[in-house]
Amino acid sequence: MTLVTLPQIIAARETLSGHLHRTPTVTATYLGQQLDLKLYFKLELLQKTGSFKPRGVLNRMHHLSAEEKARGVITLSAGNAAQAVAWAARQAGVSATVVMPAGAVQSKVEATRGYGGAVIQTAESLLDTCLAIQRERNLTLVHPFDDLYLIAGHGTAGLELLEDVPQVDAVIVGVGGGGLISGVAAAVKAHNPAIQVIGVEPEGASAMTQSLAKGEPVSLSSVNTIADGLAAPFAGVHTLAHVQAYVDEMVLVPDTAIIEAMGLILERCKVLAEPAAASTLAALWSGAVKPTPGSTVACILSGGNVDRAALKRLL
Amino acid sequence: MTLVTLPQIIAARETLSGHLHRTPTVTATYLGQQLDLKLYFKLELLQKTGSFKPRGVLNRMHHLSAEEKARGVITLSAGNAAQAVAWAARQAGVSATVVMPAGAVQSKVEATRGYGGAVIQTAESLLDTCLAIQRERNLTLVHPFDDLYLIAGHGTAGLELLEDVPQVDAVIVGVGGGGLISGVAAAVKAHNPAIQVIGVEPEGASAMTQSLAKGEPVSLSSVNTIADGLAAPFAGVHTLAHVQAYVDEMVLVPDTAIIEAMGLILERCKVLAEPAAASTLAALWSGAVKPTPGSTVACILSGGNVDRAALKRLL
Numbered sequence: 001m002t003l004v005t006l007p008q009i010i011a012a013r014e015t016l017s018g019h020l021h022r023t024p025t026v027t028a029t030y031l032g033q034q035l036d037l038k039l040y041f042k043l044e045l046l047q048k049t050g051s052f053k054p055r056g057v058l059n060r061m062h063h064l065s066a067e068e069k070a071r072g073v074i075t076l077s078a079g080n081a082a083q084a085v086a087w088a089a090r091q092a093g094v095s096a097t098v099v100m101p102a103g104a105v106q107s108k109v110e111a112t113r114g115y116g117g118a119v120i121q122t123a124e125s126l127l128d129t130c131l132a133i134q135r136e137r138n139l140t141l142v143h144p145f146d147d148l149y150l151i152a153g154h155g156t157a158g159l160e161l162l163e164d165v166p167q168v169d170a171v172i173v174g175v176g177g178g179g180l181i182s183g184v185a186a187a188v189k190a191h192n193p194a195i196q197v198i199g200v201e202p203e204g205a206s207a208m209t210q211s212l213a214k215g216e217p218v219s220l221s222s223v224n225t226i227a228d229g230l231a232a233p234f235a236g237v238h239t240l241a242h243v244q245a246y247v248d249e250m251v252l253v254p255d256t257a258i259i260e261a262m263g264l265i266l267e268r269c270k271v272l273a274e275p276a277a278a279s280t281l282a283a284l285w286s287g288a289v290k291p292t293p294g295s296t297v298a299c300i301l302s303g304g305n306v307d308r309a310a311l312k313r314l315l
Numbered sequence: 316m317t318l319v320t321l322p323q324i325i326a327a328r329e330t331l332s333g334h335l336h337r338t339p340t341v342t343a344t345y346l347g348q349q350l351d352l353k354l355y356f357k358l359e360l361l362q363k364t365g366s367f368k369p370r371g372v373l374n375r376m377h378h379l380s381a382e383e384k385a386r387g388v389i390t391l392s393a394g395n396a397a398q399a400v401a402w403a404a405r406q407a408g409v410s411a412t413v414v415m416p417a418g419a420v421q422s423k424v425e426a427t428r429g430y431g432g433a434v435i436q437t438a439e440s441l442l443d444t445c446l447a448i449q450r451e452r453n454l455t456l457v458h459p460f461d462d463l464y465l466i467a468g469h470g471t472a473g474l475e476l477l478e479d480v481p482q483v484d485a486v487i488v489g490v491g492g493g494g495l496i497s498g499v500a501a502a503v504k505a506h507n508p509a510i511q512v513i514g515v516e517p518e519g520a521s522a523m524t525q526s527l528a529k530g531e532p533v534s535l536s537s538v539n540t541i542a543d544g545l546a547a548p549f550a551g552v553h554t555l556a557h558v559q560a561y562v563d564e565m566v567l568v569p570d571t572a573i574i575e576a577m578g579l580i581l582e583r584c585k586v587l588a589e590p591a592a593a594s595t596l597a598a599l600w601s602g603a604v605k606p607t608p609g610s611t612v613a614c615i616l617s618g619g620n621v622d623r624a625a626l627k628r629l630l
Binding site for chain 1: 336339341342344360361363365422578581582584585586587619623626627630
C-alpha cells in the first residue's frame with residue numbers, strides 16, 4: 001500500500017502557498033496546567049471555509065487534468081469537505097456537486113451553497129447516491145478523505161505544527177474518515193518517529209478503530225455522534241494504511257466529553273471548536289489519553305463550523 | 316499634556332517580549348465582502364488573560380519601584396484590567412487587590428481570584444472605594460487605563476497590527492476608559508498620520524464622546540450597556556489628550572448592534588469576541604462607520620471574556 005511521503009507533503013505546501021492561511025498555534029495555559037501538560041492548539045478552525053479540509057481539496061484539484069476539471073467535480077460529505085470542495089472548485093473555475101446527508105448541519109449546507117456548490121441532500125447512503133450521480137452525469141469524483149493527494153495536502157498542517165512546536169511529544173487528532181490524521185502522521189513521523197500520534201473517534205462512530213481491529217476497512221450500518229465532522233460511516237483504504245503505519249494509539253470518547261471540551265475551549269481559549277475538533281481535548285480531559293506528565297502535547301482543532309442554534313443548545 | 320511617543324512604545328515592546336503573546340491578525344473574508352472592505356481582525360482575545368490589558372499592566376508593573384511593589388498594588392475594574400493586574404502581579408511576585416462592581420461578570424471575578432487577586436466587590440463608586448482602600452492600606456494604585464506606561468504598553472498592539480497589515484487605511488477600536496485606543500493611535504499615527512483611527516462607544520456609556528465635546532474629562536452618573544469592557548464611567552486626563560490628538564472619529568453603537576456583531580464574529584470567524592471587542596464590527600455593520608469602499612480596515616478584537624451563561628443568552 002502506498003504511503004504519502006514527506007516530499008509529497010512539501011510539494012503540496014508549495015501548491016497551497018498563497019491560497020490558504022498559515023494557521024497559528026496557541027498555548028492553552030490554563031487547560032494545560034489542569035492536565036499537567038504543556039498544551040498547544042493548532043487553530044485549523046481559522047482556516048478558509050472554517051476547517052482544515054481545503055488543504056487536501058486544493059491539492060487534489062491542482063492535480064486534476066483539464067478534462068477532469070471540465071466535467072465538473074462531485075463529492076459526498078457531512079459538511080466540511082462539502083464546503084471545501086465547493087470553495088476550491090470556485091477558485092479553480094470548476095462546477096461542484098455535493099451530496100450531503102438529509103440531516104446535515106444547516107449552516108454547512110448554506111455555506112456550501114454560498115460557495116457556489118450544487119447541494120443534493122439524501123436520506124439514503126451518501127456513497128451510493130454520490131456514485132450513482134457521478135456515473136449518470138459523468139462527473140469527476142473527489143473523495144472526501146481517501147485519496148493520496150488529499151492526505152498530502154492535509155499533511156501540510158503537520159509541517160506547520162512542527163515548525164511552531166518543534167519540541168512536541170504527542171499530537172492528538174480527531175478521526176472521521178482519517179484523512180487529516182493520515183497526512184499529519186506522515187509529516188510528523190517523517191520528522192521524528194518518537195513523536196506520538198494519537199487518534200480520537202466518538203464512541204458512536206468508530207469506523208477506524210473497528211477497521212484496525214479487523215485489518216480492513218469496515219463500514220458501519222449507522223453512526224450516532226454529535227461530532228458530525230467525525231461521523232464517517234467507513235474508513236478508507238489509504239487512510240487505514242496510514243493509521244496502521246503511523247498512528248500509535250486510537251481512543252474513543254463519549255459525546256458528553258466532547259460537549260464539555262467544546263465549552264472549555266470556548267471559555268478558556270476564546271475559539272469556537274466544532275465537536276470534531278473538541279474531541280481532541282475531550283480525549284485528554286476524560287483521561288482516555290494519558291500523556292507523560294509535563295510533556296508537550298498539541299491538539300489539532302480541525303474546524304469551527306457549528307450552527308448557532310446548536311451552539312446555544314450545547315452551552 | 317504629555318503624549319506617548321513611538322520610542323516609548325518600542326521600549327514597552329521590549330519589556331513585554333517573552334511574557335505576552337504576539338497575537339495574530341486574521342482576514343474576515345466573508346464579512347469584508349458584505350461590507351465591500353478588506354477586513355482584518357487583530358485577535359487580542361487570544362492574549363494572556365483573554366484581553367489586551369496585560370500589555371499595559373505589565374509595562375506599568377515593570378516601572379514600579381521596589382518599594383511600590385513591596386506595598387502591593389490596587390486597581391479598580393469591571394473585569395479585564397482586574398484579571399490583567401492580578402495576573403501581572405503574580406508574575407512579579409506582588410500582592411494585588413482589585414475593586415470590582417457588585418454586578419461584574421462572574422467569570423471575570425473568578426478568573427481574577429484564580430490569578431491570586433484579592434477581590435472586593437462594591438455597589439458604591441468604584442473609584443471612591445478603591446482610593447479609600449488604597450489610602451487606608453497604603454497600597455500602590457495601578458490605574459486601569461489613565462497612565463502613560465499603560466498607554467505605551469497598549470500601543471504595542473498597534474505596532475503588531477502595522478507589521479501584519481502595513482497597507483491598513485483605517486483602524487477601529489472600542490473605547491472604555493480609552494487606554495487601548497490611545498496607545499494604538501499613538502503607534503499608528505507615528506507610523507503614518509494618513510491612517511484613520513476610529514473609536515467606538517456604546518450608546519449607554521459615552522464618556523469619551525461627551526468628554527471630547529466638553530473639552531475635559533466627563534464623569535457619567537450611570538452607564539448602561541452590555542459591553543462591560545467599555546462601561547468606564549469616566550474618561551481619563553491622559554486618554555482624552557490622546558484621543559484629542561490622534562483619533563479621527565468617535566461613533567456610538569447600540570447594544571443590539573453589538574450583540575449581532577458578536578454572533579457574526581463567532582459564526583463566521585470562529586472566535587469569541589466579548590461585547591467590547593464586537594463593538595468594532597458593530598460600528599461597521601450598523602453603518603455608524605462608513606469607510607471608503609474597497610479600503611483596508613482592521614478591527615481590534617480587544618478581548619474574549621464572556622460568561623458562558625451570558626453567551627448562551629445572547630446567541
